[in-house]
Amino acid sequence: MSNPAGPVRVAVVNDYEIVVAGVAALLAPYRSRVDVVELDIGVGVVGDVDVVLYDTFGQVQGDGIELEDLVADGSPKVVVFSWNVQADLVERTIARGASGYLSKQSDARDIVEAITRVCAGETVRPGEVEDLDEHDRGAWPGRDHGLSAREAEVIALITQGLSNQEIADRSYLSINSVKTYIRTGYRKIGVSRRAQAVAWGMQHGFSPDHARVLR
Structure with missing residues (x-):
């Protein structure tokens, strides 16, 4: 010590x-x-x-x-x-x-x-x-693409292969909140389907290091 x-x-x-x-x-x-x-x-x-x-x-x-x-x-x-x-x-x-x-x-x-x-x-x-996204501290993947920390975490968990319900359970969010973050996150990164989001995440630092x- x-x-x-x-x-x-x-x-x-x-x-x-x-x-x-x-x-x-x-x-x-x-x-x-x-x-x-x-x-x-x-x-x-x-x-x-x-x-x-x-x-x-x-x-x-x-x-x-x-x-x-x-x-x-x-x-x-x-x-x-x-x-x-x-x-x-x-x-x-x-x-x-x-x-x-x-x-x-x-x-x-x-x-x-x-x-x-x-x-x-x-x-x-x-x-x-x-608990407001605009006050989040530090850095996270996708911040330079306009993703809030909450949106970025949801994209990260999607990239890890989790379902919407698993994301809700992991993040202590309601399923409706998860869907909202997915919708707003997808809009910011320019994708519309889960497979596209996974591919985007793997290309932009959302796979664990x-x-x-x-x-």
């Missing part, structure tokens, strides 16, 4: 390189307090870190996360970073072993404060925030 007097050593975890890099860039101005020392893309954490920040984009959500799969020895604390902040989901996730649960509405300062509090032994929950960067 890191020196208590130094910055909190953080690993950022997700299956998409652009998402991990976006979170790391968000935290970079605060490296005197939070030092991102490991970027794990589709693999478990191996370094000596204090906190694992798990971004849920395109991944298993909340209480479905296998926390033991994120870390090699179970010693780092895990903080979930998600836009799915229903109170019951948050509580179930924490009951299963997460030390913190942050909304993607949080700005960088709030994320840093939460991480340092978790490292100090506190359990952190999201505040009361609106696998890499590890130690800093």
Whole structure:
């Protein structure tokens, strides 16, 4: 573990390189307090870190996360970073072993404060925030094509081969919301059928990556 007097050593975890890099860039101005020392893309954490920040984009959500799969020895604390902040989901996730649960509405300062509090032994929950796409933080595949983070995640899950119902279950969205994101996402990327969306996703970075960067 890191020196208590130094910055909190953080690993950022997700299956998409652009998402991990976006979170790391968000935290970079605060490296005197939070030092991102490991970027794990589709693999478990191996370094000596204090906190694992798990971004849920395109991944298993909340209480479905296998926390033991994120870390090699179970010693780092895990903080979930998600836009799915229903109170019951948050509580179930924490009951299963997460030390913190942050909304993607949080700005960088709030994320840093939460991480340092978790490292100090506190359990952190999201505040009361609106869940609006236009306030999403960080980076995600398809952002430069005009996709909101929600639309991008739905396209990512379609690219992974999930059905509409499986996407709804994975994302804690209603089936009607999933259909809405599909419709608006398809319009933005210029496709009309699922096979076209899968092909577009595979060509534009929506297939999960696998890499590890130690800093």
